[in-house]
Amino acid sequence: MSEHQPSPDMSVSDTLPGKLLKAEREHQGLSRDEVATQLNLRPSLVDDLERDHYDQIPIAAYRRGYLRAYARLLGMDEKAVVGQYNAQFGTTEVERHPPAMSPSVRPPGKLGKYLFRLVSLLVIAGLIGLSYVWWQSGDYGRTSPSETSDAAAPAADPRKLTLTFNTDSWTDIRDADGKKLLYGTNPPGSSKTLEGKPPFKLTIGKSAGVVLEYMNEPVDLKSATRGTVAKLTLGE
Template structure:
């Protein structure tokens, strides 16, 4: 199929179109349009358009010429003669068909658009301000206190007392010295009156025997009881120091250790991999069931005494035991 076939003189006559040349050669080789389309990897409609000189399926001139050349090479005829026939019939149309350049006209922005943009910006700003005010009022929104507010204000004085003042002003002034003197005079008035009564009684000779002050007769008894109480305080033994809490374990991890502890209620009160240099305080109800890994690197204190973990460790340096049975 690649060999060039001998063509009849009228096949390449100037009046023959490129599609007619291709169709005659295809029919001479007994090929169908579908077989040609499959061989060229084109649609059968494209092959039919090329043979009918209808190029609606191939509007681009470059692709059109390429398809004609490929079709001629497939049939084994001279591709230049097919292209010459195409040029003779449709070359003038291709030259007149030019692409009109697209001119981009830059128009200045209209003043209406600028005003609309400014208006939209103002609306957005006003909306933000309104939302801020609504948020402020929803928080209890009141305005900050002003100097004219009359709400009561608590003021701490130097002696530790608190003074409530009205109107948010300065705390009330301290009483005047005259008022303090009047209060002192009022408090001392009963004593002065009693002293004047005793003086008048002495002048008239009616001096009544003064009654012993209340509790004077009881003072010796209280004095006698004081040494006895002191002796009892000295003879009573001092309170014994409270025993350490039996429900508290204190652990010090000098090396990395995995430790697990259960109390009497079968509740796991401590578990985890502990890092060197950490301590732990475990509370629960004794007796405790302990599993201490790397026991030689752990210190255990219970009831104020150190528990020997080394003697309780197995060959893997893991101590499993019950404490407080």
């Protein structure tokens, strides 16, 4: 995929960061709701960022973090966007902190240290157990009877799609009946095989890191990508 091209008529040096982000989002054809879903933020908060209204984000570090994540999603220069925020608000922003507390705290004794270690080990063991259950409940690493019987030449099925994610990617994939086959963020290293009624409508974020196959053939996402998001229809 080609390098990021900023939207026309925008200058980082004299534009508020929220205005820069909004212009680039519209340039890439993304809706505010799509951005909110990919960033796991409320749409109203994305709207506040684009309007440079930061009253609902009292901690300056969070403001910069949200702006940085938004810029990264759009493939923009994160340092430039955050630097523009610092230039506009960095010297005047006032953070609201809860009142400082100075309770008298005794250092933990040996029993406290042992309990802390025990709790930590239990938490780690629980996470490992949940990860194993999650892995077993999915389709990762499994093969269907048809694949084992005819692994060398599987028949092309117009009802199936296969996606492999080399980076974290947000997707919205629906079939002809409007059924959501895959919706949300997919972690790197994962793969999905979807089945539904063609034609399929696909929206794939960070498409440069995604491999899509349909009818046993790879699909070129570059020609359907605008910015970092690919939008296309398959099986018509």
